Amino acid sequence: MNTVVVYxxxxxSTEKYxxxxxxALGCNAKKLSExxxxxxxxxxxxxxxxxxxxxxxxxxxxxxxxxxxxDDKTLALYMVGLTNPEMKDDYDQVADKNIPPEWKNKFKIxxxxxxxxxxxxxxxxxxxxxxxxxxxxxxxxxxxxxxxxLFIESFGKDVFxxxxxxxxxxxxxxxxxxK
Ligand SMILES: Cc1cc2nc3c(=O)[nH]c(=O)nc-3n(C[C@H](O)[C@H](O)[C@H](O)COP(=O)(O)O)c2cc1C
Numbered sequence: 001m002n003t004v005v006v007y008x009x010x011x012x013s014t015e016k017y018x019x020x021x022x023x024a025l026g027c028n029a030k031k032l033s034e035x036x037x038x039x040x041x042x043x044x045x046x047x048x049x050x051x052x053x054x055x056x057x058x059x060x061x062x063x064x065x066x067x068x069x070x071d072d073k074t075l076a077l078y079m080v081g082l083t084n085p086e087m088k089d090d091y092d093q094v095a096d097k098n099i100p101p102e103w104k105n106k107f108k109i110x111x112x113x114x115x116x117x118x119x120x121x122x123x124x125x126x127x128x129x130x131x132x133x134x135x136x137x138x139x140x141x142x143x144x145x146x147x148x149x150l151f152i153e154s155f156g157k158d159v160f161x162x163x164x165x166x167x168x169x170x171x172x173x174x175x176x177x178x179k
Contacts, residue, residue, distance in 0.1 A: 003027040003045040003174065006035060008059025011121070013114030013162050014051045014080040020164050021047060021078075024171045032059045037066045045074040045174060048107075051114060052081035054128065057098045064103060074177045077107040078170060080114040082154075082161070083147060090147075110170045113161040116154055129155060 005022045007029060009015035015029075022029035032048075040046060046067065050057040057079055067075075077099075083090050091111040099107065118126070133155045136148035144152075 002043050003047070003178070004035075004040075004043045005029040005047045005049065006032050006040070006063060007049040008032045008063075009049075009051055009080075010053070010058065011051070011115070011117045014049045014058070014078075016162055017078065017080060017112055017114075017167060018049050021049075021167050021170060024167060025174055032063055032066070035066065037068055040066055041068070043073070045076075045178060047076045047078065047170070047174065049078045049080060052079055052083070052094060055094055055097060057094065060098055064100070074174065075107045076110065076170060076174060078110040078112055080112050082114060082116050082150065082159075083111075084150075085111040085113055085166070087147065108170075108173055112166050113163065115158070115160045115162050117158050118154075118156055119158050 003025055004027055005018045005025075007014050007018040008031070009018070015031075018029035048060065048063050050059050050063075052058070057077075060077070077095070079091060079094060081091070081094075085091060088111075091109075095109050118129075121129070129151075132148075132151040136144060136151045139148060
């Protein structure tokens with residue numbers, strides 16, 4: 001089957017996952033900006049990956065506008081965030097918010113944990129990262145969640161959570177669909 005991994009990545013985590021997935025499936029990984037609608041129409045299986053930014057999936061709207069039609073394509077979406085994928089409800093909410101009604105149920109959805117490269121962040125992103133940190137700091141200690149502690153402790157630091165093994169459910173799903 002003709003498969004492609006398409007991604008939008010600002011600091012490299014989603015890109016790293018795209019190359020791991022492409023290697024495991026024996027296909028190519030392409031930046032969304034490199035592909036036209038016509039290019040995408042040539043694939044039977046399309047996997048899209050986007051980093052999470054303030055609850056949005058980077059590039060996903062643009063991707064959908066290029067995808068145009070879902071005609072008998074196998075579609076998968078992977079989100080890459082700092083949030084632990086064990087917090088399934090958080091990722092479910094992001095998917096719910098970002099996937100328009102007409103595209104719901106067309107995508108098999110996966111969530112992977114990415115890195116935070118604070119040292120490489122733009123000034124705007126550094127400022128934006130202060131928001132969840134100060135919200136977490138305002139909570140009494142006993143009410144802080146694991147994510148609150150993460151935002152406080154990792155602020156200003158580079159932290160690396162990307163994990164190649166976490167792609168296996170996605171790879172298995174695509175292989176199963178393409179049997
Ligand atoms: C401004 C900003 C906002 C972010 N918002 C979220 C978020 O809402 N949820 C989350 O889980 N991670 C969030 N992150 C963390 C990124 O999703 C994470 O670093 C991811 O690895 C980025 O992927 P990329 O390098 O491929 O773009 C945010 C990071 C920045 C800099």
